[in-house]
Amino acid sequence: MSRRWRLPFRRRREDLQAEIDTHLRTAIAHRIAQGESEEAARQATLREFGNVPLIQDVTRQTWGWLWLEWLARDLGYTLRQIRRSPGFAVSVIGTLALGIAAAAAMFTVVDHVLLRPVPYRDPRRLVEIQEVNRAGKASWPQPWLDIEQWIRQSRSFRQIAFFAERGGRHYLEGNTTALLVEDVDVSANLLHMLGVPPELGHAFLPEPPGVTPGKNAGTIVLSDAAWRDVFSGDPGIPGKVVRIDNTPYTVAGIMPPGFRYPVGTSASPQVWVPLQPGKDDQIRTNNANDYSVLARLRPGVTIAEASAEMTVIQKRVSAGYADAQARQDHSGIRIHRYEDTLVDAGVWKALLALLAASGVLWLIASLNVANLLLARSTARQREMAMRRALGASRWRVVQKMMVEGLVLSAIAGALGFALALGSVRLMAHELAQHLPLPAPATPDWQILGALLAMTVTSALMATAWPALLTARAPIEPALKQGGQQTGTARRHNRVRGALVAAQVALSLTLLVICGLLLQTIYRLRRVPLGFRTDHIIVADLNIPSFRFAGKDMMQSLYAPLLERIQHLHGVQSAGLMNEVPLQQTFGIMLALRQNNNQDIHAWLKPLSPEIQRVFGFRMLAGRFFNSTDTPSSQPVVVVNPAFMRQYAPDKHNPASALGMTFWRIRQNAPMHIVGVLDDQHQWSIGLPSQPEVDVCLCQITPKSGVYRVSTVVMDAAIRTDQPTQILIPEIRDILRHASPELATATITTMDQIVEDSYGSQRLAAHLLEIFGATALLLCIAGLFGLLSYIVVQRTREIGLRIALGATRKTLLWLVLRQAGGMLLVGVVAGGGMAFASSRLVQGFLYGVSAHDGWTLAGSATLLFTAGMLAAYLPARRAARVDPMQSLRAE
């Protein structure tokens, strides 16, 4: 192999050899001619000439391409080394690949979520403008009247656009099917401001936003996905009329594939409808329409400057609020770079924490490899000393080892990359629940660049130490017999001991954080939910209400649907509820006015009476809905303890809430509280429940104020004694029969919903379990490797000790003590690191303190015990050394 490499360099090198040979021969001949003996002449000449290979090297360096030749030779050398000891190569490559894979996988995700520029023109200048109160909390609503003033008065922005996501569920109708779409009302300039031209037709025509219907009224822009799904990509669609929930729109244009605005968690195809401020935009009360505002900064204007200007403007604008409280609530302005608003702060922190954890794992892997290479360099000390004695420069020796490290880590890098891509795909489902964008399918330059940097850094970290130590070692002692037991070897062992201690410290940090998260999951699982989760099937229904225009959906859809499901074999009870607990699909916020004219807010949950039997809800006081509640009977509601605590006359007596009366703000039908439910977790296990008002579907008619919000989304919850997989197809059949759009409903089990609600904690805990276990394994392997090596190295000394009367027990302790020392140093340092870094994950913890002593003690004990076990095997080997053999050996 190396012969082929040598060919291009060979002729020139042989030339130089011949040149030097001639020199020597001529010089010797000269000396002989002057009367010296042949032997004396030869020795004198050689001495005078100096180190022949070194001179050759230095000379060849002037040719300029010697490094290439060296590189080729070092590569050949490395490959020979790998072939000679494959076990060593496999452990080095495997360790590094694990470390690199973890870091690369996390970087891929983080890069994708946090670092990728959004696909709009010059996204760094896009900002989100939000009204806030004194405390910096976002105000609601953000009305058109305020936005109008910003557009008139501000100078910082090139454009100000605004939009509102139309609530509810909307269907774009095709010839045969209807597609659930996300319908966004946008100001006419929004798409233009984003700077992405449509692929077909045109975007909305420029027009000043105003109260009268403008040029764009009645038009619509479709996303590429909606166009392809519903109209099979028909290029004749622009200019045609399409319908959304029975309303006709003329298609203006189609946006290019992949374009989304706003970027949300929903995967539904989007459509954009021009927004015309109307009646509800002429007020500043709670009934005003709420808009999100996106603006493009003028070139050269910073966010700070824009904020300063807007703060001054908002002072004048908020003076326009009649209500003193509202004036306070809208007194400030917050401007964020649009890119920074995309990822939830919690997810952001989790990802960074995980990235840091994977970085630590990578560090541990690199330290471990450094240790392995250091062990080998100690074993190869004689070889290196021989090379230097023969004329290799120090730099040359260092270079040789660096090339070896680079080759090994390059292989590991490639392997780690494949592993990383694989694991990102495996995790794709879990990631998708927490991230705004789908996980990347293909790597890009940033990721490859980071990978390259990691590979090179690993190689340098792992080889720099061993190489420098080897190069600085004196030549002579290493060449002598038994040179391994010299001071150099002891120094190497001290370095290796420090590396093991560092690994122990880093591993402990990971283990502690992993332990905290596992405890969090454990505590979350032990929280009483307030309802049963077993044997419940949940179907998440997006209601195609456009199909039931003019009908009472309670009678024409919900009642027959429930009836049919209840008659399925194996169904014990079935009910409807707008969203089942822990399922965050469609919350309805209700503004109520109590009879003392005090505003109160609560979550509204329309549901059917059977839901109590399905979930086993308990009552604290009063009754749940029953068959006596009908559209004609007195309107009744059931509330939860949070509502009771906040609004009932006696916070500690649930019964005191019974009989309280409420009005809907827009409708004057009084509603009586007839029952108080036991507490249950509504959206998250980690959060306390919020005030809730339950109304019965059995009392809702098309005339009710809550009819519209009750016909958007429904969860059907079904209690069964049958295996769920048998029942699910039958339920799907019934749904398809009720309306074709319902056939694609998501059907899952309540247990799964609870499981998913652990959310980012669970994802983080799973990943950290993997990281922590790998770190523990690497760390134990490192300790085991070092001690085994030291025992082999000290065989002769141990033999001597035995010969002089040391007992086996003493020897066992000798080795164990050494291990204990390293572990202790590592655990103490790691404890400090864990204490400092566990604060980073504080936001994720539930029911456990970030500085939980038990977790720290438990992790330390685990690590220490595992470490001592790993040390026991080499220690036993030391104790079994046969003194005769060991003293004769070497």
Added chain:
Amino acid sequence: MSTSMSTKDRYRNRIELLQGTLDMLILQTLQWGPQHGYGIVQALRVQSGEVLQVETGSLYPALHRLERQGWVRSEWKQTESNQRARYYRITASGKRQLVSDLSRWERIVEAIGSIMHGRPEEGEA
């Protein structure tokens, strides 16, 4: 049998070459005709009255460097003692380089001389 040099290098009564002068000396030597490596060493020693000793460790790198610069060219020829040796020959650009090296050298010698002999520089005005 060890050949280890137990004593330190013997003191050599020769002057180490000044940095940067080796190239000039080689070029000067080659002015008198093509020469091989050993020949150059000998010539320098003889010409300097046995004072200058060129280290082979510097000579060969220097020769190869000069060749790379294009100031010398080399070819394989038979020596008088019937050995095959590589002969170096100065090129036209090498001669130009020698002239510039020489004038630089003379300026340096003059400058160092005036310092060492402490001759105040007066005759200028």
